[in-house]
């Protein structure tokens with residue numbers, strides 16, 4: 508661990524501080540987790556999930572990737588979503604983008620960046636769907652920030668479209684999908700006031716009937 512001793516030392520001091528404040532903290536937490544929220548955020552180092560909503564370890568189930576993209580063919584994202592909803596029983600899925608997102612900015616540009624271009628393509632699809640609105644914004648920063656909002660709204664919709672969420676609704680499990688935007692310059696979250704909580708929030712083309720019994724191994 509040459510070169511990283513300072514991090515291990517910080518870890519020891521943190522664990523000690525937590526133990527002093529609550530002697531049973533790690534004992535209790537090591538037995539089980541009961542988070543009520545799934546956080547889907549950007550990997551950006553400036554948007555640390557637990558810290559910005561001031562939650563303790565154990566309170567937030569977290570998935571982060573570049574530009575908080577949710578794609579049905581991404582086994583990682585889908586596995587996190589399935590575990591969070593079907594095993595942990597989270598009631599709220601928060602898709603939290605952030606203004607000034609580098610991934611969204613790259614998707615707005617035309618440079619070829621390598622492997623990541625395949626990931627950013629999903630964000631370009633969001634631009635295509637809102638091209639008229641975005642093209643009409645002359646100021647580049649404002650256009651980027653609106654694109655960040657539209658991307659987050661689109662990814663929240665993608666969460667709701669999955670069979671995982673639709674089957675939860677069909678079972679009567681309460682699951683709400685929210686879209687938030689974090690502002691790097693003041694540390695505040697803006698709620699885009701979206702709460703997808705049932706089939707009525709899906710376009711007809713995305714609605715899927717629950718599988719018939721025996722059609723799905725459980």
Ligand code: CO
Nearest residue numbers: 549551608609
């Ligand atoms: Co970002």
